[in-house]
Amino acid sequence: MELNAVNDKKNEISNGKNKYWVVFRDKGWFDPNKQYVSDQTIANRVLLGLPRFQMSDVPVNALYIRKLQAQNIELQHQSRWLNAVTANISEEQYQWLSSQSFVKEITPISTKLVIASNGTFPTQKQFANALQQMNAKSLLKDGLTAKGIKIGIVDVGFDGANELGALRHVFKKKQFKEGRDFVNPKSKRIFRRHTSDDYHGTQVWKAVAGKVGQKRFGMATEAEFYLARTDHGVKEARTEEDNWIAAVEWMDSVGVRIVNTSLGYSTGFTDSREDYKPKEMDGKTSKISRAVDIAVKQKGLVIIVAAGNEGDIRSWRIVSTPGDAREAISVGATNLKMRTKASYSSIGPDFLPYLKPNVSCFSSNGTSFSAPVISGLAACLLQKKPSLKNTELRDIIEKSAHLYPYGNNFIGYGIPQADVALKMIEDNTWQPKRTATYSPKSNTWVLRGVKVKKVVAFHKRGKFWVYKQARLKVRDGDLVLKRPKNSVTHTTLDLGDKVIEVHWK
Incomplete structure (x- = not known):
C-alpha cells in the first residue's frame, strides 16, 4: 500500500x-x-x-x-x-x-507543548491596563458581559480555581458547566493540583472572566465555561497534541463557541532533534493546526491562541503552532505606553501567505495573558450580536485594531478597540477615519504638526514583514523620518490617534 x-x-x-x-x-x-x-x-x-x-x-x-x-x-x-x-x-x-x-x-508524535507565559502572573493593575488600552469600558456601558456565551479554555490545569476570589461569582451563579481532564481521564477533580504549572489555567480563566467587586480582570464575567486540562507540566514530561484536539472536539460537541488556548507547540526538548523546525510553522504540518482549521471552517468555532514567547530566541522567534493556523486568531503582546511589540512576543513567519499574529494587546507576563483578554472581547461582541459568524467576528476584531489595515508580523493589526468594534457591529459599513498614506520623494521625510512627543515606527520589507521597530522623538512638532535602508519599502507610523503608511520609492 x-x-x-x-x-x-x-x-x-x-x-x-x-x-x-x-x-x-x-x-x-x-x-x-x-x-x-x-x-x-x-x-x-x-x-x-x-x-x-x-x-x-x-x-x-x-x-x-x-x-x-x-x-x-x-x-x-x-x-x-x-x-x-x-x-x-x-x-x-x-x-x-x-x-x-x-x-x-x-x-x-514528537512535540512539546509550551505555556506562553514567563512564569509570573499579572497583577490587577496590569489587567486593568490591558482593558484600558482596548477601551473596554465601552462594553460595560453597553451592558455587555458575555452573558450566555459558551467559552472553552484549554490549558495545563486549573488548580484552586474553585477557591479563587476573582472567580467566586462564576461558581455562585453556576456559570462553570463542566471540566474534563484529558491527561488523566479517570480523574474527576479538575481543580486539584497535579504539577507546579497547574495554576496557569486558573490565571488564564481569571483573565477572561475574573472580577472582585467593581475591579475587573477580564471582560466575560457572565459567560459559561467548559475547561479542559490537556497537559501534565512544561518541563517534567512530553505533552501530546492529541489531548488538545480531543478537548476541542469535545467542546464543539457541547456547543462551545469560543475556545481560548494559551499553549503552543514549538521547541524546547532536551533532545533538540525532537523539536519542531521553524519551517514547519506553516499552518499545515501539525495536526493541531489542521484541527484548528476544521474547527473554524466546518464547526463555526472561534479559536483564540497565544502567539508564543519565543521572540527573543534567535533560533526560533516565530509563532508556535497552532498559532500558525490560518483560521486561528493568534494574539501577540505589546508594551503599554508606546504600543510596540513586547520583546518576548513571537513574530509571524515571513514565509506565510497570511499575517500572524492577527492582533495583540498589553501583557508583561507572556502572550498567555494577551489571548484571554481578546477572548473576553470576542465573547462580549457575540453577546451583542449572537448571529455573527466566526469569520465575521474575526474580521471585526482585526478591523477594530489601531493599525488596521497596515498590519505587520510583530503585532498584527495592533490592539483591538472595543468601541470601534461595537460601532462596526451596529453599522457594518462604518469605518474609522484614522489612516493616511504618503509617498516621499526622497529617503528623508519631515512630518509637521505632530501633537505627540514620541511616535512608533514599524519599518517593513514589503507589506507585513518588519525589519525593525523604532521609537522616534518629535521635536517642536516636527518628525524627521529616515528610510533605514533601501530594502525597507513601507513604514507604518503610530501617532496615537492616527496611523500613517509611508510608501518609499
Whole structure:
C-alpha cells in the first residue's frame, strides 16, 4: 500500500513503544439520520448557517478500532475530525499497520507543548491596563458581559480555581458547566493540583472572566465555561497534541463557541532533534493546526491562541503552532505606553501567505495573558450580536485594531478597540477615519504638526514583514523620518490617534 509516513522522528515512551497518529482512509458505514453532537451545537450551526450534519462528526470506524485492538495496540485518543487515533505502537505493530489498506497515514508524535507565559502572573493593575488600552469600558456601558456565551479554555490545569476570589461569582451563579481532564481521564477533580504549572489555567480563566467587586480582570464575567486540562507540566514530561484536539472536539460537541488556548507547540526538548523546525510553522504540518482549521471552517468555532514567547530566541522567534493556523486568531503582546511589540512576543513567519499574529494587546507576563483578554472581547461582541459568524467576528476584531489595515508580523493589526468594534457591529459599513498614506520623494521625510512627543515606527520589507521597530522623538512638532535602508519599502507610523503608511520609492 502507499503509506504517507510524515517523518521518521520517534517519541520514545517508557514501555519501549512509540506514540503515533494513525489516520484512516474512510469512516465506513454510518447512520446518516443519527445526531452525533448536542442540540446546542446543532442550534449554533443553524444560527450560523452551517450544515447540521457533517461527516467530521461521525465517529472513527469501529471495525478499524477492533482490528487495532486485536493486535494489542494501545489506543489513546480518537479524533472524529481527523479520522484518526493516537496509539502506543511497537516496531512489529508499526509494520503491521503499514500493510493495512484502511490505514492512510502514520505520523509520530514528537512535540512539546509550551505555556506562553514567563512564569509570573499579572497583577490587577496590569489587567486593568490591558482593558484600558482596548477601551473596554465601552462594553460595560453597553451592558455587555458575555452573558450566555459558551467559552472553552484549554490549558495545563486549573488548580484552586474553585477557591479563587476573582472567580467566586462564576461558581455562585453556576456559570462553570463542566471540566474534563484529558491527561488523566479517570480523574474527576479538575481543580486539584497535579504539577507546579497547574495554576496557569486558573490565571488564564481569571483573565477572561475574573472580577472582585467593581475591579475587573477580564471582560466575560457572565459567560459559561467548559475547561479542559490537556497537559501534565512544561518541563517534567512530553505533552501530546492529541489531548488538545480531543478537548476541542469535545467542546464543539457541547456547543462551545469560543475556545481560548494559551499553549503552543514549538521547541524546547532536551533532545533538540525532537523539536519542531521553524519551517514547519506553516499552518499545515501539525495536526493541531489542521484541527484548528476544521474547527473554524466546518464547526463555526472561534479559536483564540497565544502567539508564543519565543521572540527573543534567535533560533526560533516565530509563532508556535497552532498559532500558525490560518483560521486561528493568534494574539501577540505589546508594551503599554508606546504600543510596540513586547520583546518576548513571537513574530509571524515571513514565509506565510497570511499575517500572524492577527492582533495583540498589553501583557508583561507572556502572550498567555494577551489571548484571554481578546477572548473576553470576542465573547462580549457575540453577546451583542449572537448571529455573527466566526469569520465575521474575526474580521471585526482585526478591523477594530489601531493599525488596521497596515498590519505587520510583530503585532498584527495592533490592539483591538472595543468601541470601534461595537460601532462596526451596529453599522457594518462604518469605518474609522484614522489612516493616511504618503509617498516621499526622497529617503528623508519631515512630518509637521505632530501633537505627540514620541511616535512608533514599524519599518517593513514589503507589506507585513518588519525589519525593525523604532521609537522616534518629535521635536517642536516636527518628525524627521529616515528610510533605514533601501530594502525597507513601507513604514507604518503610530501617532496615537492616527496611523500613517509611508510608501518609499
